Amino acid sequence: DAGVIQSPRHEVTEMGQEVTLRCKPISGHDYLFWYRQTMMRGLELLIYFNNNVPIDDSGMPEDRFSAKMPNASFSTLKIQPSEPRDSAVYFCASTSDRAVQPQHFGDGTRLSIL
Amino acid sequence: GENVEQHPSTLSVQEGDSAVIKCTYSDSASNYFPWYKQELGKRPQLIIDIRSNVGEKKDQRIAVTLNKTAKHFSLHITETQPEDSAVYFCAATSGGYQKVTFGTGTKLQVIP
Numbered sequence: 001d002a003g004v005i006q007s008p009r010h011e012v013t014e015m016g017q018e019v020t021l022r023c024k025p026i027s028g029h030d031y032l033f034w035y036r037q038t039m040m041r042g043l044e045l046l047i048y049f050n051n052n053v054p055i056d057d058s059g060m061p062e063d064r065f066s067a068k069m070p071n072a073s074f075s076t077l078k079i080q081p082s083e084p085r086d087s088a089v090y091f092c093a094s095t096s097d098r099a100v101q102p103q104h105f106g107d108g109t110r111l112s113i114l
Numbered sequence: 115g116e117n118v119e120q121h122p123s124t125l126s127v128q129e130g131d132s133a134v135i136k137c138t139y140s141d142s143a144s145n146y147f148p149w150y151k152q153e154l155g156k157r158p159q160l161i162i163d164i165r166s167n168v169g170e171k172k173d174q175r176i177a178v179t180l181n182k183t184a185k186h187f188s189l190h191i192t193e194t195q196p197e198d199s200a201v202y203f204c205a206a207t208s209g210g211y212q213k214v215t216f217g218t219g220t221k222l223q224v225i226p
């Protein structure tokens with residue numbers, strides 16, 4: 001079992017640039033979650049998908065953030081244009097909908113916006 | 115929506131002592147309560163979980179208790195070791211939508 005795979009692991013870019021974070025969930029998992037973690041705000045749920053459909057995007061901070069899940073094995077989180085306050089660790093997690101199951105997290109993407 | 119509060123935010127214990135972290139939740143429909151451990155620079159990893167039809171669960175040095183009436187649950191770590199040092203998150207889930215609400219985390223330091 002490969003686990004949840006995120007790329008890149010680290011991203012450093014300049015303010016105003018577009019940033020794309022990628023996630024491959026565990027095969028067979030029906031739910032995919034994007035989180036942002038900072039010291040100040042802890043773990044925040046940004047958006048989650050069920051069967052590739054966005055269910056709740058109320059945590060997306062503003063229009064600069066967008067997320068897609070074109071198929072069951074791939075999701076992206078895009079920030080355009082990026083700002084220094086977007087610097088954080090972004091985690092992707094997935095789980096199955098067969099009864100209540102724990103979420104499995106990827107290793108995260110550490111994003112630094114200069 | 116669900117609100118999960120976690121205390122304390124930091125906890126220091128001597129190696130070998132016990133550590134207790136407490137959480138409360140607001141949504142009586144929540145039925146699944148996982149606990150995650152996050153070491154510095156790493157991803158959160160599930161260490162133990164409990165479902166609402168169970169009052170207590172134990173796994174070696176780790177135990178979790180749940181009081182549905184009071185809507186609180188706790189993590190107990192006995193015989194703490196330096197490798198237990200990490201941030202611990204509690205969470206509550208309503209089964210219908212798999213949406214997890216996390217507590218704010220407890221930074222546990224085990225002093226050798």
